[in-house]
Amino acid sequence: MAGHEAHPAYVWWNGKMVRWEDATVHVTELGWSTVGAIFEGIRAYASVDGTQLHVFRLQEHLERLERSMKLVRLRQDYSVDEITRAILELMTANEVTEDTYIRPLVYSADTSGKRFAQTGASEAGFLINTAPMATHLKTGMTMTAKVSSWRRISEDVMPPRIKNLSNYRNSQLGSTEARMDGYDTAIFLNNRGTVAEGPGACLAMIKDGVFLTPDVTSSILESITRDALMVLARDVLGMQVVERPIDRTELYTADELFTCGTAAEISPIISVDHYEVGDGKIGPVTKALEAAFDDTLRGNESRFEHWRTPVLGRAAVGV
Numbered sequence: 001m002a003g004h005e006a007h008p009a010y011v012w013w014n015g016k017m018v019r020w021e022d023a024t025v026h027v028t029e030l031g032w033s034t035v036g037a038i039f040e041g042i043r044a045y046a047s048v049d050g051t052q053l054h055v056f057r058l059q060e061h062l063e064r065l066e067r068s069m070k071l072v073r074l075r076q077d078y079s080v081d082e083i084t085r086a087i088l089e090l091m092t093a094n095e096v097t098e099d100t101y102i103r104p105l106v107y108s109a110d111t112s113g114k115r116f117a118q119t120g121a122s123e124a125g126f127l128i129n130t131a132p133m134a135t136h137l138k139t140g141m142t143m144t145a146k147v148s149s150w151r152r153i154s155e156d157v158m159p160p161r162i163k164n165l166s167n168y169r170n171s172q173l174g175s176t177e178a179r180m181d182g183y184d185t186a187i188f189l190n191n192r193g194t195v196a197e198g199p200g201a202c203l204a205m206i207k208d209g210v211f212l213t214p215d216v217t218s219s220i221l222e223s224i225t226r227d228a229l230m231v232l233a234r235d236v237l238g239m240q241v242v243e244r245p246i247d248r249t250e251l252y253t254a255d256e257l258f259t260c261g262t263a264a265e266i267s268p269i270i271s272v273d274h275y276e277v278g279d280g281k282i283g284p285v286t287k288a289l290e291a292a293f294d295d296t297l298r299g300n301e302s303r304f305e306h307w308r309t310p311v312l313g314r315a316a317v318g319v
Contacts, residue, residue, distance in 0.1 A: 008094040012086045012128040015078070017093055023127070036122070037107035037165040038068035041262035043133065044091065044100045044311060045297040053096060054299055054308035056262075058084060060224050065104055068162035074106055074124040084309070086128055091311050094130055101133035101263070107165075135265060137294045142270045142282060143184035143259075145198070147248055148174035152188035152196035152219040160196075161222045171199035185259065187251065187272065190219035195246040201264035202226040205246070206256035206285045215243040225260045228296070228307065229289060235303070236292045237285070251275075256283030266290050 011023045040062070044055045062080045069076050078086075087102055109125035153160050153170045160167060174186035178199075187203065190196040195214050197203050202223040204213040211233040214220055233239040251257060252275035259267045266289060268282045295301040299308060 008096075008130050010090060010093045012090045012126075014126055015086075017090065033108045033125070034165055035108075036072040036074065037105060038065065038072055038074065039103055039105040039163050039165060040065045040068075041163070042087075042102040042104070043262055043297075044096065044102060045135070046097075046099055047299045052299065053091065053100070053311040054297065055087065055102070055311060056297055057224050057228065057307050058087065058309040060227075062104075064162070064222065064224065065106070068164065069106055069124070071159050071162050072164055074108065074122055077124060078126060083128075088309070088311055090128055091130060096130060096311070098132050099135055101131050102128065103130075104128045105165075133263070135294070135297075136267070137265050137290050137297075138287075140282065142268045144271045145185045145187050145269045146178050146181060146183040146273055147251070148177060148186040148188050150174045150177065150186075150188065152190045154191040154219050155217075160219045161216065163221065168200065175199040185267075185269070188219075189248060192218075192245070193248070194218060195248060195251065196220055198259040198264075201259035201261035201267065203246075203257070203259055204229065205251065205254040205258075206283060207250070207254055209239065209285075211239045211241045211285075212246060212250075213241075213243055214246050218245055221261075223261055225262055225265070228304075229260055229266070229293065231304075232289060232292045232296065233285075236301075237288055239285070251277075254278070256286050258286055266293060 007020050010017050010019060013023050042055060042058060042061045044053045046053055062083050066076060066080065083104065105127045107125050108122045110123040150170065150173050153167055158164060158167055174188055178186035185198050187198055188196040195203060196219040202220055204211060211230065213226060216222055230241045234241045251272045255278045257269040257277045259269065266286065268286050270277050270280050296304045296307065
């Protein structure tokens with residue numbers, strides 16, 4: 001980013017490019033505005049030669065953002081095309097030159113005296129900001145996990161399929177418990193007692209050469225990364241891919257296990273509740289998926305060019 005400051009020069013806020021230091025709200029506006037807030041986690045990756053950034057599955061992320069806004073009844077003032085242009089212009093204005101996290105955040109802009117009451121679509125504030133986020137793909141990073149005592153939120157509580165900010169209190173509770181108990185992460189069961197997902201990341205396992213993942217009615221986010229990995233497993237690795245309910249004990253007998261998501265990318269889990277997963281190391285399928293995913297993100301895999309949106313008008317990486 002320009003000058004390598006601690007923060008970027010600009011954010012996009014309510015239709016305008018705003019300098020970082022000028023994007024402020026009064027402290028009394030905090031609280032109720034965030035209850036129904038929704039967001040997207042999107043990443044851009046530099047090409048191998050350092051001349052381009054590619055935003056991963058931008059269209060799909062913004063379509064999910066629209067669905068999230070609809071479910072929490074926030075007024076949609078900008079089209080997917082307008083938000084796409086805003087993100088690309090923001091990255092250019094901030095002279096982004098590295099792997100980057102992009103966060104559109106939409107929140108209730110009119111909460112005075114309303115608290116819980118809402119009739120129709122609420123006026124929405126819209127913020128987009130960027131921050132550097134290095135990849136951990138192919139670094140050898142692993143995690144240990146525990147099955148959380150907290151259950152994953154269910155469809156009859158709050159919609160788990162969208163990225164509602166309030167949903168992540170559930171994730172925070174499970175993650176905090178896991179870390180306090182000496183694990184790296186948590187795995188949630190849903191209200192039916194089958195496997196849901198991790199805190200802020202979906203889950204997949206390899207068993208007898210089959211790619212298995214909880215189906216979308218198992219109280220999981222409708223994850224774009226999960227969907228991409230299912231496609232890569234099937235089309236690149238030639239694997240059978242199955243979406244179905246997964247029992248807790250299947251985690252203990254899995255050959256390989258990992259979480260996946262925008263921030264998680266592919267995060268291998270080598271033990272669950274002190275049961276070693278496979279041989280306690282990153283498995284061969286996970287390694288192959290990491291390589292295929294990295295190639296896709298960096299622009300080395302032409303079959304999935306439609307998943308990449310180039311950021312034009314930017315300086316070359318390292319310049």
